[in-house]
Amino acid sequence: MSSWIRMIGKDEADGQLAELYDKIAPGDELVDNILGVHSLHPQSLADHLQLYKTIMYGKSPLSRREREMVAVAVSVANDCHY
Secondary structure (H helix, E strand, O other), X not given: OOOOOOOOOOOOOOHHHXXXXXXXXXXXXXXXXXXXXXXXXXXHHXXXXXXXXXXXXXXXXXXXXXXXXXXXXXXXXXXXXX
């Protein structure tokens, strides 16, 4: 799947972006496009990851399982494979 947003690949990344890529996709793992679209502004990638951690793991009346079910339902409604 290609994106119309220019993305910096793992092989081109340096500095903060390379460090973030190593955290989210170590070794030969691929970086998902939903994260790679932030590559031109690495701080937005760091912020995206922090938001995800807060939503999925932070204090909430919803269990982790319930949060995952909401994420799946939203993805299905949006015809998104993530």
